[in-house]
Amino acid sequence: QVELVESGGGLVTAGGSLRLSCAASGATFVIDGMAWFRQAPGKKREFVADIQWGGDRTYYTSSVKGRFIISADYSRHMMYLQMSSLQPQDTAVYYCAARRGSTYYITGDYQYWGQGTQVSVSS
Numbered sequence: 001q002v003e004l005v006e007s008g009g010g011l012v013t014a015g016g017s018l019r020l021s022c023a024a025s026g027a028t029f030v031i032d033g034m035a036w037f038r039q040a041p042g043k044k045r046e047f048v049a050d051i052q053w054g055g056d057r058t059y060y061t062s063s064v065k066g067r068f069i070i071s072a073d074y075s076r077h078m079m080y081l082q083m084s085s086l087q088p089q090d091t092a093v094y095y096c097a098a099r100r101g102s103t104y105y106i107t108g109d110y111q112y113w114g115q116g117t118q119v120s121v122s123s
Helices: none
Strands: 002-007 010-013 018-026 033-039 046-052 058-060 068-073 078-083 092-099 117-122
Touching (some): 002 092, 018 033, 018 092, 033 068, 046 078
Parallel strands (some): 010 117
Antiparallel strands (some): 033 092, 046 058
């Protein structure tokens, strides 16, 4: 079992920045990749970014490219999301997820999930 705990959410004004962190523990040796998803009120959970564990290959949804950066510290089993130029439409609960296997992007590809951290962007 892999446990994931997010931190770093909060309230920020439009144009501001936040850095989210995700700490992985437990059977981390099974992780092939990790990702951030987000879910806004009344909407489906959507993919934000993914990082291939140990290889640094990254993937982003188009709406965050150039604004968000996903990274990881493998020795500490930590993943990060640096968010810049935040906009009100980025407001959501952000979830950390981990996968076993090579496919990514859809929620079903990820077996482990954190509880989420709220990010609110005011205009």
